[in-house]
Amino acid sequence: MSVIPTKPNVDIEALALKKAEEISFADLGVSKELCEACEKLNFKHPTEIQKESIPWALEGRDIIGLAQTGSGKTAAFALPIIQKLWDSPKAEAFFACVMAPTRELAYQIAETFESLGSVIGVRCAVIVGGMDMMAQSIALSKRPHILVCTPGRLQDHLENTKGFSLRTLKYLVMDEADRLLDMDFGPKIDQILKAIPRERNTFLFSATMTTKVAKLQRASLSKPVKVEVATKYSTVKTLLQYYLFFPLKFKDCYMVYLLNEFAGNSTIIFTRTCSDTQRIAIMLRNLGFGAIPLHGQLAQAKRLGSLNKFKAGTRNILVATDVASRGLDIPLVDVVINYDVPQSSKDYIHRVGRTARAGRSGKSVTFVTQYDVELIQRVEKDLERKLDPFPLEKDAVMMLQERVNDAQRIATLEMKEHAHKKGSKRGRDDDDDKEEKKERSNVPKKKFVKRS
Structure with missing residues (x-):
């Protein structure tokens, strides 16, 4: 029986003495071929989570990785898995399974695996x-x-697809584990854990260690190494964070004013519900803005289409629910607007984390109405800082009211026509139901509080 080492072969103390810009992937034990693949993808130096977790993963240890969004978690688990696949005597089918909370994140993870593993012809399937x-x-x-x-679709295939099993599985990865469990995938994950080999390596990556994640850790990991490179609530220093306080009825007007101010910038507007996302996108298009929606009720092809248009820059405004707040690597987002105050500080961190990535600067503006004061005060308390008021002229905002009212009416009519055509058809699977259910449950009971 082999003895699991108490520390990786890579000298962690020696790495700690090196400056961040001096450390290479080769120093972590990554093979020459994969180092070249990293170079082609412009991964010049390992991030903190990669430095801490890759040596342990290459030694065969289970990993609990806690790091904020945009920290390079995907490569932190992809590189060790690809290297172990390379070292295997034969290329095994279903060598690793990665579970993600959203479809878009699943496609993005697969792209990273295929890019890094192109040197050995790694084949991926997205389910x-x-x-x-x-x-x-x-x-x-x-x-x-x-x-x-x-998880929902994987369980469907395990139950219904003849000849499919994960008996050869060597690695299980649960990415964004806290979000997986927030979306009530817990029972599905329990069923999947019963259907896969006990003798495997498990990597659990999460932004926060909630009680649900701790319970999942106890059920699925064996003597794990815990790697934590971020505090519970933290944002990068290059992010300027503002708030705007105004009556609820002027919300759309303030949004249009801001978008005029940020004309030419790449902007994500986060909303709480699917219907608001669709309505705002239609309204903005009627006002001449290049806005596209992304939410759980859209067909998968349309969701990927919206994301790709925004990434490519053919549309510079993405209106989205929290389906776009976690894990997605969307480069060069200049501004994040929180149309609705997030229900938790954790959600706030992930939303504003879409901008000011990889050392770049960025801005976030959170809309606060008379019903949102307690929520924003909770966020400020957890961040241990006050958001700055966004400077603007209220008279200039009110001059837009008439045009905005007209666009609102057109958007409402279009939404009604669409609902009428759609009728009672839903045609959505259980993954979407969970996303929509979470979005509906996030709508707070309105409580009037005066902003001091």
Whole structure:
């Protein structure tokens, strides 16, 4: 029986003495070929979470990785898995399974695996809701090395797809574990854990260590190494954080004013519900803004289309629910607008984390109405700082009211026409139901509080 080492072969103390810009992936034990793949992807130096976790993962230890969004978690688990696959005597099917809370994040993880693993021809399959089960069954029959999935759809295939199993699984990764459990995927994950080999390595990556995540850790990890590189509530120093306080009825007017102020900037507007997301996108288009929606009620092809248009820069305003707040690597976002105050400080961190990434600067503006004061005060308390008031002229905002009212009426009519055409058809899978359920549960009971 092999003895698990108490520390990795890589000299952690020697790494700690080096400056961050001097440390390379080779210093962490990553193979020459994968170092070259990192260089091609412009991964010049390992991030903190990568420095802390990769040596342990290469030694065969289970990992609990706690790090804020945008910290490079995907490469932190992808590199060790690809290297171990390379070292295997034969290229095994279903070598690793990665579970993610949203479809968009699943596709992004698969892209990273394929890019890093192109030197050895790593094959990936993405299994998520909203897509054809038969086409996915065909993809599974080709026995890919890496399976990236949402838990609901994976469980569907384990139960219903003939000949599919994960008996050869060597690695299980649960990415954004706190979000997975927030979306009530817990029972599905429990079923999946019963259907996969006990002898495996497990990597659990999360932004925060909640009680649910701790329970999942006890159930699925063996003598894990805990790697933590961020405090519970932290934002980067290059992010300027503002708030705007105004009566609820002027919310759309203030948003349009801000978008005029930030004209030409790449902007994400975060809302609480799917219907608000759709309505705002229609309203902004009627006002001449290049806005596109992203939410759980859209068909998967449209969701990916919206995301790709925004990433490519053909549309510079993305109106989204929290489906876009976690894990997605969208480069060059200049501004984040919180149309609705997030329900928790954790959600606030993830939303504003879409901007000011990789050392760049960015701005966030949070809308605060008379009903949101307690929520924003809670966020400020957890951040241990006050948000700054955004400077503007109220008279200039009010001059837009008439145009905004007209655009609101058009958007409302379009929404009604769409609802009428749609009728009672839903055509959505369980992954979407969970996203929408979470968004609905986030709508607070209105409570009037005066902002001091």
